[in-house]
Amino acid sequence: MEKLVKMEQIALFGFSVFLFSHTDYSWWWFPLLILLPDISMLGYLKDPKLGAFFYNIVHHQAIALMVLCLGWQIGNDSLYLAGIILFGHSSMDRIFGYGLKYSDAFKHTHLGWIGRVN
Numbered sequence: 001m002e003k004l005v006k007m008e009q010i011a012l013f014g015f016s017v018f019l020f021s022h023t024d025y026s027w028w029w030f031p032l033l034i035l036l037p038d039i040s041m042l043g044y045l046k047d048p049k050l051g052a053f054f055y056n057i058v059h060h061q062a063i064a065l066m067v068l069c070l071g072w073q074i075g076n077d078s079l080y081l082a083g084i085i086l087f088g089h090s091s092m093d094r095i096f097g098y099g100l101k102y103s104d105a106f107k108h109t110h111l112g113w114i115g116r117v118n
Contacts, residue, residue, distance in 0.1 A: 005111065009094040012061075016088030019068070025081060030088075033081075037089040044106055052101035059090045059100060 020030050040058035044051030057063060068083025070076075093099070099109030107114040 006095055009091045013088055013091035013095060016084050016091060019084045020081075020088070023077065023081060023084070025077075029081070030085075033085045034089055034092065037086055041106075048101075048105055049103040051106065052103040056100045058086065059093060059098075061087060061090050064090055 017030070037058045040054045041051060043054035064083055064086035067086060068080060071079030071081070071083050094111065097111055097114055099111035102108040
């Protein structure tokens with residue numbers, strides 16, 4: 001199942017690259033912005049529950065698609081780009097095993113535990 005999820009997310013990340021290629025932005029914007037959603041991890045400085053809340057909002061693929069579609073629908077290129085980046089970033093994270101977080105620990109995700117469980 002893990003390989004199937006990775007293959008699916010590789011395809012979705014490729015789709016985000018495809019969508020980006022149809023924007024007017026220079027290609028250097030994509031690598032510059034792709035890690036920006038990880039700022040949401042700052043919530044973990046307060047506590048795991050707050051960290052998981054913010055992380056999950058920013059890394060939820062349906063929310064990313066809503067932002068993308070809203071940007072496309074109203075003709076707002078910045079919002080459209082934000083949706084592409086959020087979607088691509090969340091796909092990239094899932095390729096590497098980082099899923100949506102449970103509120104007990106950063107390493108506890110909907111894809112299982114990250115790394116070794118002690």
